[in-house]
Amino acid sequence: MNKKLILMSILLIGILVITGCGNKTTDTTADVKEITIGYFPNLTHAPGIVGVANGSFEKEFDGIKINVKTFPKGSLFMDAMATGQVDIGYVGPGPVLNRYLQGSKVKVLASASVAGNVVVGNGDSKISFPADLANKTIATPGFACSHDLLLRRFLWDNELKMEKRGGNIKHILQKPATMMGLFKQGQIDAAAVSEPWAAVMEEKIGAKILVNWDEMPWGGQMPATVIATTDEFTNNHPELVKKFLKVNEEAIDFIENNRAESLKLMQQEIKRITKQELAIDILDRALTRTKLTSAIDPQIIQEFANISGELGAIKGSTDITGLVDTSFLAEIE
Template identity: 50%
Template sequence: MKKRNLKNSILVLVIFSLLFLAAAGTTAASDLEEITIGYFPNITHAPAIVGVSENIFVEQLNGIKIKTKIFPNGSLFMDALATNQIDLGYVGPGPAINRYLQGADVKALASASTGGTVLVTRKDFEYNSVEDLKNKIIATPALGCTHDLLFRQLIKDNNLNTNRRGGSIDHRAQKPATMVGLFATKQLDAAVVSEPWAARMEADLDSKVVVDWNQMPWNGKLPATLVVSTSEFIKNNPELIENFLKAHQKTVEYINNNPVESSNIIQKQIKEITRQKLSLEIIERSMKRTNITSELDSSVVQKLADLSAELGFIKGDSNLDGFIDISYLNKVTK
């Protein structure tokens, strides 16, 4: 009898302990007082820049304090997400895909922008079609980056290849700032770059955009920037995620409905963050080549991953099943 009572007492204690832990976890999620959003001071991150500046996130998140963390590249962003320095934010598809396939906890919830990447040539380059890139010197910002993969698909679609893979195009990796000097000294014929670099090259060098953002592979539907978080944070804070995406969608609509005001906000915020001032003309031209949208086409993202694997930048399986979760976005936009 005593043994049975002891067992019952232990069972009751275990049940109460589990209920206490469950309640504690629920309280921690619902009582969240502050979140940290990560993003870059880039044109393609316009929803983050405008949403933070205009307090759209603050108003939608019911009093939760918003902290921000600015990043210079996707690798550092993904490090911060993995170590809980940020809770969610905006990053290019390449870094997010690579970390996911390496086993990291990352989920893509929405797009922030598509397009924004173009093929630009030196002003005296006689360009009529992609075939004119044969035996020319072409640059991309880095090997395996999103712009580089768009370039590889562009020439693949036209039965061309780079000298790195037995083709006729002299392909080089150069930082956009370096490309400007190479264009000026005629050491570079063309480049695939994102905005605002193309607009700056047009303004400063009379360079020509010969393949616009919506003429690039996949008709410009490849996300330039994704909204991402971790599955753990999403699971613990579903209401917050939904409200965040409501704010994100409101900001997307605000930018599209107020292009002049948005360009002014972006100009001001980029100057405050980077201490560099872009002219309104550059920003407005860049924004016309950047489609600000929350719509996320998972099939295009998968094609990007498959191409990256084909070219050897991703080792192993490129299957992105489980990477994208647009269920919260669908609730917001239905």
């Protein structure tokens, strides 16, 4: 073999090593001993709850230890993912798009649920039309959280605004559990919440639905929960990403075809995490206002980001190009 041919062979081998023989990523799944999944004890996170409870994640990730962390709000989930405490999991779209626009290298891979968000009021509330919310006090769980952004879009669509935005609606931040006491005391008139909190409020304090899920912006198709991870995890472990998405699909199918068993699993898991037991009929009612699906519309997420930008929660560009990556989902469908 002449020197020229030897040199060409060495160069070819070098190129193949660098490019991974043509693959965009190098999967180091064989080296993974454990994976940490995150989710919230909310019904809109049902695929995650059921997937953990019925052993689907353990079965699919055979040989890999499954750790689970639960969170009360999206910012804490995103903090955990940023510091490597969580690899992949379920979170509302608001926190993940906000972090992406702040520079975090994160990905949204699919939806887990849409709808599941409503506006509730006292049982004797006289609020019948959006215009009736003028001069009222409305609560949301956090500033620029998914519920907050969805409510603001609803208000803007109906030519209403919060006081800080030049309108006449007072806005306060409260946890859903605290909202119930404020309703009883007459300190708030309405609240934007996700399930199962709306169903709980109906049961516990006689709350009524003022704006149902399908009356919310985008016809109720705004993702309530998405699957999020980091660029690093998708780059290093594409096969694990696909396994996770496969379990999400299986859990959605399981819930649809085994509703009674799924509701029982949700009840048990929510009780284990929160120390509170929700009646099966409450969970069942909440599930009727929640659509479980992996399908996601990036344009809705973009419009959601635009709202966050208008609020000032995001400084600079609100372009989320690159945030939503459905290529992994397409490979398992």
